[in-house]
Amino acid sequence: MIYKRLLKYDEKAIRIIHPVSAKQLTDRTNDYPLLVPRDFGFKHSKDVFKPIEFEWKGKMFEIQYNTCSDPLCKNHGLKQEKFGIKSKPSRFKLTDAGGEKAILCNPDRVEPDSPPTCGTKTVTFSNWSITEEIERLIRINSVVPVDKEYEFHRPHCVNETHTPQKNPKSFYKRGTNAAKAEQFQCKECKKYTNVSPNKSRNTTYNQKRNEILPLFAKQLVNRSSINRTCEILGIGKGTYYQKLEWLYRCCLEFLETRETKPLANKHFPEMWITTDKLHYVLNNVLKKGKGKNRGILIEDKQLLTYIVASADKRSRYVFRSDINFDWEKSLDEIASDTHQLKEDHLHSFSRKNERFGIYAVAPCPPTKNDTQSMGEYHRGLNQFEQRRHYVDGLHVNNGYNSLAHFWLLRNMLSVDRWRFISDDDKSTKPAIARVFSEEIRSGHAHHFLCLTDKTLTRKQARAEFIKSARELKEWAKVNGLKYDSLSDIALWQLQDTLKVHKFHQKLVAPNGEIYYRQANNRLKHPIATSDRGHRLLDVLTDTHHLTNIQLAILMEQVNDNAINTFFQIVRRRLLILERPLVTARGDGKSYIYSNFNPKYAQMAITILRTYYNFCKPFKMNGEKKTPAERLGIADRVYTWEDIIYKR
Numbered sequence: 001m002i003y004k005r006l007l008k009y010d011e012k013a014i015r016i017i018h019p020v021s022a023k024q025l026t027d028r029t030n031d032y033p034l035l036v037p038r039d040f041g042f043k044h045s046k047d048v049f050k051p052i053e054f055e056w057k058g059k060m061f062e063i064q065y066n067t068c069s070d071p072l073c074k075n076h077g078l079k080q081e082k083f084g085i086k087s088k089p090s091r092f093k094l095t096d097a098g099g100e101k102a103i104l105c106n107p108d109r110v111e112p113d114s115p116p117t118c119g120t121k122t123v124t125f126s127n128w129s130i131t132e133e134i135e136r137l138i139r140i141n142s143v144v145p146v147d148k149e150y151e152f153h154r155p156h157c158v159n160e161t162h163t164p165q166k167n168p169k170s171f172y173k174r175g176t177n178a179a180k181a182e183q184f185q186c187k188e189c190k191k192y193t194n195v196s197p198n199k200s201r202n203t204t205y206n207q208k209r210n211e212i213l214p215l216f217a218k219q220l221v222n223r224s225s226i227n228r229t230c231e232i233l234g235i236g237k238g239t240y241y242q243k244l245e246w247l248y249r250c251c252l253e254f255l256e257t258r259e260t261k262p263l264a265n266k267h268f269p270e271m272w273i274t275t276d277k278l279h280y281v282l283n284n285v286l287k288k289g290k291g292k293n294r295g296i297l298i299e300d301k302q303l304l305t306y307i308v309a310s311a312d313k314r315s316r317y318v319f320r321s322d323i324n325f326d327w328e329k330s331l332d333e334i335a336s337d338t339h340q341l342k343e344d345h346l347h348s349f350s351r352k353n354e355r356f357g358i359y360a361v362a363p364c365p366p367t368k369n370d371t372q373s374m375g376e377y378h379r380g381l382n383q384f385e386q387r388r389h390y391v392d393g394l395h396v397n398n399g400y401n402s403l404a405h406f407w408l409l410r411n412m413l414s415v416d417r418w419r420f421i422s423d424d425d426k427s428t429k430p431a432i433a434r435v436f437s438e439e440i441r442s443g444h445a446h447h448f449l450c451l452t453d454k455t456l457t458r459k460q461a462r463a464e465f466i467k468s469a470r471e472l473k474e475w476a477k478v479n480g481l482k483y484d485s486l487s488d489i490a491l492w493q494l495q496d497t498l499k500v501h502k503f504h505q506k507l508v509a510p511n512g513e514i515y516y517r518q519a520n521n522r523l524k525h526p527i528a529t530s531d532r533g534h535r536l537l538d539v540l541t542d543t544h545h546l547t548n549i550q551l552a553i554l555m556e557q558v559n560d561n562a563i564n565t566f567f568q569i570v571r572r573r574l575l576i577l578e579r580p581l582v583t584a585r586g587d588g589k590s591y592i593y594s595n596f597n598p599k600y601a602q603m604a605i606t607i608l609r610t611y612y613n614f615c616k617p618f619k620m621n622g623e624k625k626t627p628a629e630r631l632g633i634a635d636r637v638y639t640w641e642d643i644i645y646k647r
């Protein structure tokens with residue numbers, strides 16, 4: 001009777017308390033034609049520090065990420081505060097930075113002799129838009145039961161309120177029919193009713209030829225092109241996408257019971273999260289019949305499609321993989337939001353749709369006191385309308401996508417000590433600093449950078465690895481050290497190096513208090529990785545409560561192998577997400593398999609993630625286990641059949 005379906009676009013996964021009241025909306029409508037845009041925006045400048053509230057799974061949450069994002073600053077992650085002394089400024093000040101709205105970390109005037117603030121500017125976010133992005137990521141990863149309504153009785157039957165579930169004695173069981181539906185007959189009115197089976201009993205319900213689903217799954221994760229898969233399975237292109245969506249639904253259902261539930265009851269004393277982004281080339285496909293006058297789409301260069309993913313360093317379990325593309329947001333909806341909320345005259349941090357970057361607002365005709373000319377308006381409108389000729393949906397600004405990614409990660413795991421590893425990415429660093437500010441401030445979270453030279457060939461990397469191993473062994477010999485493994489020596493050497501190498505600059509405030517600043521002084525890990533060569537390490541968070549030995553133990557462990565391995569498999573196995581191929585003539589890159597709707601890219605990577613976590617054992621430390629087994633949420637290797645038939 002139950003099978004699950006994806007959430008529809010308008011079935012919101014969380015309940016956001018609407019940040020604009022009816023009265024405020026009336027005020028906006030009245031002010032809009034009268035005020036100069038600048039003044040209109042200024043009137044709502046308090047929005048910048050206003051938390052957005054929402055309800056999810058019966059709990060209330062708040063989002064407010066406009067704060068200092070420097071983990072070494074004393075204002076990091078703190079709320080805006082007005083100090084009750086005259087002419088003393090608040091903690092943060094709203095200002096401009098390169099045409100964007102920013103908040104400035106004000107100097108400390110309450111205790112001027114204490115360690116100074118970082119004094120830097122941080123570009124603002126719209127808390128509302130972050131919340132909307134969280135909603136999107138929850139929604140596209142959710143399934144809900146389908147409740148079919150059955151009529152078990154003829155009109156005026158005395159038992160008309162009885163159902164086989166509640167009143168089994170009022171019905172005869174008549175077995176199952178050809179479609180494997182169960183038949184019930186009312187003992188009173190004699191009506192027959194076919195009840196569709198549970199998904200666990202049968203997946204052919206509502207779907208023709210579902211026996212091909214396991215084979216389809218195997219094709220999908222084994223470098224088979226769409227054409228090839230269709231040929232092998234004898235299905236059409238339309239059916240291909242239907243199967244993909246069906247399989248995606250199976251995976252989400254599987255993850256609900258095998259991932260979400262066990263993780264909710266699990267606690268980790270320490271967790272190393274490695275995060276990276278997969279660049280995915282979305283050929284902005286022109287819609288049919290839009291070949292002429294296509295114009296130039298400005299987003300081609302500005303907005304790239306990325307998939308941000310995070311994996312556990314130890315088990316290699318991949319927790320999330322999120323694409324920065326909203327395939328359901330339409331330009332019409334943007335236009336209607338802009339019109340209703342007057343978003344075009346608001347500052348970016350007040351806007352509901354700010355995460356869509358250049359498509360955050362629809363251009364509106366200039367008002368009477370507008371500073372925009374009619375010409376500017378038409379140019380803007382042209383650009384906006386141009387987007388309609390291309391694939392439906394909109395890119396989400398990376399910063400918003402990353403914030404939502406980490407917010408959800410923080411809420412799916414219970415961890416005492418968080419350790420993050422990423423590269424020097426512009427949206428990952430501030431996202432971790434903001435979402436985990438409490439844990440960072442209390443010393444329960446540390447963020448390490450692991451930088452590799454991505455231009456290195458495998459051969460060069462291998463050579464660096466061999467050289468580094470030889471040098472380490474020599475160093476051990478010179479120092480008369482006996483060792484079991486290379487990492488033993490690496491640890492000792494790091495311990496030695498850290499006596500002199502400092503990641504942070506030590507400073508003393510006028511009142512004698514010590515504080516630190518980021519020194520951007522990176523350290524080469526003693527062991528190069530065999531496939532990517534040397535890695536440079538850095539620490540973004542304050543580690544001064546740790547001893548040298550403790551820090552060396554942490555630093556020795558910093559590598560991005562877990563996420564890197566997953567992305568290699570994604571590229572190798574999912575044809576649609578593979579690296580661009582250089583054409584034979586060498587004059588450019590060919591993306592023949594990349595013309596793929598981002599919606600299906602998200603589905604495919606989630607399917608692969610499920611398979612990778614639960615069905616693909618790998619050898620490490622003499623054990624052959626899956627990431628899920630290593631993480632402790634599975635006790636066996638699962639198969640496609642388990643996922644599809646929910647066994």
Ligand SMILES: [Zn+2]
Binds near residue numbers: 105
């Ligand atoms: Zn600061």
Ligand SMILES: [Zn+2]
Binds near residue numbers: 189
């Ligand atoms: Zn009846």
